[in-house]
Amino acid sequence: MRKNIVAGNWKMNTTVAEGVQLAKEVNEAVAAAGELKCDVVIGVPFTHLTAVKEAIDIEKVGLSAENCANKEKGAYTGEVSAAMVASTGANYVILGHSERREYYNETPEILKEKVDLALANGLKIIFCCGESLELREAGTYEEFIKAELKDSLFHLSAEEFANIVIAYEPIWAIGTGVTATSDQAEEVHAFIRSFLAEKYGETVANDTTILYGGSCKPSNAQELFAKPNIDGGLIGGASLKAADFMGIVTAF
Ligand code: 13P
Secondary structure (H helix, E strand, O other), X not given: OOOOEEEEEOOOOOOHHHHHHHHHHHHHHHHHHOOOOOEEEXXXXXHHHHHHHHHOOOOOEEEEEOOOOOOOOOOOOOOOOHHHHHHOOOOEEEEOXXXXXXXXXXXXXXXXXXXXXXXXXXXXXXXXXXXXXXXXXXXXXXXXXXXXHHHHHOXXXXXXXXXXXXXXXXXXXXXXXXXXOHHHHHHHHHHHHHHHHHHHOHHHHHHOOEEEEOOOOHHHHHHHHOOOOOOEEEEOHHHOOHHHHHHHHOOO
């Protein structure tokens, strides 16, 4: 059966020292919490990966990069490869976040290359999808989400797909304080799962973890996570304080 996961996405926040401190607090809180009903992952800037890896017990707290390059290696100044990410001991990478699609022009084709390199380097992928407010209001969001998934992931085999976690993050809910209602989120999660079933069959679809992201916080996590197709969250702002993040982790 699929895993529940609560993953933090720190985005471009914290210095290394602040990040190590936050990671230690999360690690200690997870250790103190005993048996949890979800896996915990923190997504941190590239610069923090090595130091954060040292500060946590990777068996208890997974470690994710927030991106990786679409090239294997070589003359790509400023880029960080999937192999480099894996060499820090990180076990996940977030790909396809709407902020990267929008501000850094990441196309489905580029994301497909990143997906392949991440998998080739043994990383699990938290792959983001989600519509803008315009598409939500136009009612065409399902077609849009289908294309996001199909164009960057559907070349994978069922076996490879076992390393994919989907994160549904409606753009209109990210950092806005406006959360999708639990019914709105559940509707899209169920739709995504049925779309995965069409391509890969029921078993793969039922085994795939689908996270919700967008203004998820301790006060709304429980209602969201109670839905049958919502298997956890990808948390931005509320992952920057250990107490808030743990409030979401323990919502399960
Ligand atoms: P917020 O939780 O700050 O809305 O961000 C969500 C997100 O983008 C996580 O990747």
